[in-house]
Amino acid sequence: MTHPASLDNKAILVTGAARGIGKALADHAIRMGARIVAVDIDGDALEESFAGHDAGTVRRYAGNITDEDFVARVVDDAAAAFGGIDGLVNNAGIVRAAMITDMKRDQWQAVIDVNLTGVFVCLQAVGRHMIARAKAGAANPGSIVNISSDAGRRGTFGQINYGAAKSGVLGLTMSAAREWGRYNINVNSVCYGLVETAMTETIREEKFRHRYLDAIPLGRFSAPEEIAPATCFFLSDAASYITGQHIAIDGGFHITA
Template identity: 60%
Template sequence: MTKNMVSLEGRTVVVTGAAQGIGKATAELAIELGANVVAVDLNGAALETGLATLPAERLMKVVGSVTDAELAAKTVDDAVGRFGSVNGLVNNAGIVRPAMIEKMSAHQWQEVIDVHLTGAFLWLQAVGRHLVQRAKEGETTGGSIVNISSDAGRKGSIGQINYAAAKAGLLGMTMTAAREWGKYNIRTNSICFGVVETPMTEVVRGEKFRDGMLAQIPLGRWATPDEVVRTVCFLLSDASSYTTGQHIGVNGGFHISL
């Protein structure tokens, strides 16, 4: 039998923003590949509904805000208590508060920075502390952190300076964590998505922007959550064991660079 190179058998992965879209698809595929999943979302009802078909014995649902540092720390402790360890993190939770620069309120700016950037830091820190401690105790398996960034963080996004700035910030966070934690065999990478068919992209996929956006994508179509999360799980698995500090574009060619 051929070995599954992206197996997540026996691993526990925390996924934020897990109730819908990319987070939900990540949770589903991770469990299919053998992982236990700690699914975090602010919307408890959506979390229950969205993940209702997944096996309860391998799923831990956590309701709360990713901006809550105490929740992040407690979730890691609880996951360790239930599953024995935490091996990976997918920083996926996100919101949009669009406005042109001159019209954006300080509140709109801060809301997005808090969720996308500060929230990602808090969960990276909480999971990272656990992984570092395990390494210091002699565990050599390390771990993998995947930060969900965006092409908006590499090329800007009209009407979303808050979102673009936060996603650019994630790239710096990724590179710094990769440099600090590489000695513990903790890998940290970013994925920069283009336009994925999720509730967050309904506006840009709408009639007003559709043709213009599709004209910029060489593959000529939107991505589906199911196809883009394959790269997420690749980064969580041993198939990417020598990959860290990288920003991987999963975007149909929307952004192409050296």
């Protein structure tokens, strides 16, 4: 009997897959039996990260997720290769830190473009594919997980662009869940706290480290590998009756004042 949380034979599209959280998510999904559509703007990193996998397990696509034509081509090509796309993890993101009064318009726009508009572009393209599957008779056309952040629920310091984008992701999640529930498409978001990646390196330095650790009930930052299993759960059949939810995977950070 297949475990309900298995991802066996599911084709999962992961954005920002070449490193950090995206790589950990893709690796865990592969261990759970999935085939991966790995998307990242850094083609060299993508090739290096998945060098040990053939095209039957991982298909690699280098490009910008804000480019609608690129994303549409990825969805069409991967769906043809794998017989459909069963899941999407909208993970790709960037940071451009600055205090509100010092933030330049290009810093604001760059983060909004990738972290919010890019999420929409991928959500839309994969959603169209899943709706077509539903109309063709698929009982379980697919599941989508949008990666948000506690910054989108609590606000953040020195990254108003990031906080605004991640808050917007929560709105995208709820709207898509409402529209696509009739097709049995599940759309949820997960809100991470402080994960040990290159993007959080500055705030994990000694100057800020204890301020954040003191606010995490579990008293530690998480490794990417620690948040991957709970995230991938929402792509599995075990989560078939969960939609429109925002689940914190943050060691309790969101509950502290």
